[in-house]
Amino acid sequence: xxxxxxxxxxxxxxxxxxxxxxxxxxxxxxxxxxxxxxxxxxxxxxxxxxxxxxxxxxxxxxxxxxxxxxxxxxxxxxxxxxxxxxxxxxxxxxxxxxxxxxxxxxxxxxxxxxxxxxxxxxxxxxxxxxxxxxxxxxxxxxxxxxxxxxxxxxxxxxxxxxxxxxxxxxxxx
Numbered sequence: 001x002x003x004x005x006x007x008x009x010x011x012x013x014x015x016x017x018x019x020x021x022x023x024x025x026x027x028x029x030x031x032x033x034x035x036x037x038x039x040x041x042x043x044x045x046x047x048x049x050x051x052x053x054x055x056x057x058x059x060x061x062x063x064x065x066x067x068x069x070x071x072x073x074x075x076x077x078x079x080x081x082x083x084x085x086x087x088x089x090x091x092x093x094x095x096x097x098x099x100x101x102x103x104x105x106x107x108x109x110x111x112x113x114x115x116x117x118x119x120x121x122x123x124x125x126x127x128x129x130x131x132x133x134x135x136x137x138x139x140x141x142x143x144x145x146x147x148x149x150x151x152x153x154x155x156x157x158x159x160x161x162x163x164x165x166x167x168x169x170x171x172x173x
Contacts, residue, residue: 037074037075037090038061038074038078038079038082038088038089038090039088039089039090040089040090040091040092040097040109041060041089041090041109041112042097042099043099043100044058044060044089044099044100044101044102044112045100045102045103045104046100047087047089048087048102048127048129048131050087051086051087051127051129052128052129054085054086055085055159055162055163056085056086056087056158056162057086057126057127057128057134057135057155057158057159057161057162058089058126058127058128058129059081059086059087059088059089059124059125059126059127059155060088060089060090060091060116060124060127061073061078061088061089061090061091061122061123061124062090062091062092062093062113062116062118062121062122062124062125063090063091063092063093063121063122064092064094064121064122065092067121067122068141069121069122069140069141069142069143070122070141072141072142072147073122073124073141073142073147074090074122076142077147077148077151078090078124086155091109091112091113091118092109092110093110093113093121094110094113095108095109095110096108096109096110097109099112101115102127102130102131103131118137120139120140122139122140122141123137123138123139124137124138124139124151124154125137126154126157126158128158128161128165134157134158134161134162135154135155135157135158135161136154136157138150138151
């Protein structure tokens, strides 16, 4: 799904600017200039509830300032997801910004990174309503042009984990 969105954005950019054809054939997308960046995490409890209502994972993007790989992941893959049912939030690994955690307790971006064991940026986590990881973390940037496929696979795994918990148990006949 995300790869298709990225390809659609690439196609629009290619039509508007012939120079954008250099990106054709990759799953990386160049979002329109009007697309805002990924929102910073401020209230993960609220965000977790919003994600649960849609039956989607909460997507947390851990980044560092001046990280070129973080910039690519943010703008080419996660910013376009703002027009999807996913709730995506950015957390600065060493940041002191105050945030409400999934449990409602006050914390900081840096403390959340430690809590989730994030030591590398970019790292993307896929969480369920209670904060459990639903898919393996996606670590690193798009160095081989496969990031969109890796992201799509993690999102599918997380959605499957959520749908499995929502299915009623079947009793043997």
